[in-house]
Amino acid sequence: MSAIRAVVADDDDLMRRAIVDALNAHDAITVVGDVATGSGLPDLVAGARAQLVVLDVRMPFGGADAARALRERDPSTVVVAVSADNDVSTVAAMVRAGATGFLAKGHLGTTFAEDLVRCTQGQVMIAVPHAVQVLRALGDRPVEEAGGGAGGAPGSSAGGPLDGVPP
Numbered sequence: 001m002s003a004i005r006a007v008v009a010d011d012d013d014l015m016r017r018a019i020v021d022a023l024n025a026h027d028a029i030t031v032v033g034d035v036a037t038g039s040g041l042p043d044l045v046a047g048a049r050a051q052l053v054v055l056d057v058r059m060p061f062g063g064a065d066a067a068r069a070l071r072e073r074d075p076s077t078v079v080v081a082v083s084a085d086n087d088v089s090t091v092a093a094m095v096r097a098g099a100t101g102f103l104a105k106g107h108l109g110t111t112f113a114e115d116l117v118r119c120t121q122g123q124v125m126i127a128v129p130h131a132v133q134v135l136r137a138l139g140d141r142p143v144e145e146a147g148g149g150a151g152g153a154p155g156s157s158a159g160g161p162l163d164g165v166p167p
Contacts (some may be wrong), residue, residue, distance in 0.1 A: 001067035003121050006052040009066070010026060010082070011036045019054055019082070019112075022158065026113035042073040050077070054081040055099070057083035064097035071149050073097035078120045082108070083101035086128040092137045096165055101125035102134075 006029050010016040016034055023029045032048040035041060038061030047054055053070055057063045067079045080101035081094040091102045101119040103112070103125060115125050126134055 006049045007050040008034040010056035012126045038062040064093045067097040
């Protein structure tokens, strides 16, 4: 099995370097790019043939807009958000935009790279202190509206990251 090709996007240089180092230390992941802004991110991801994007939520041209642009460009791209800003509305917005995971900075832990691998295998990871409230907030809208259709595209309805999650 070939390594998962990843791009790391975070405007905090120290955090970005720590994430790159952690991912490169894992046999299943190869970092093929890292950037400090989301500007041009879809082009970089496409050019590098990345399958996974680790995306900071609060950076220039980041967050839900970047996640949505990545998924519109290539619905197979797995986007996992990382942020210290993990309130319910932020996490729900990222999932609605197509993120497969949301991991709270400061709580990434020793399983961080393995959590990302799981996301590329189709698992949803919402690792924030109030994940239950996030699921309830997402359950207030039909899966189609929550970006949970085929490939996470808004408006589609053929299976997605929230299928089977009760409202």
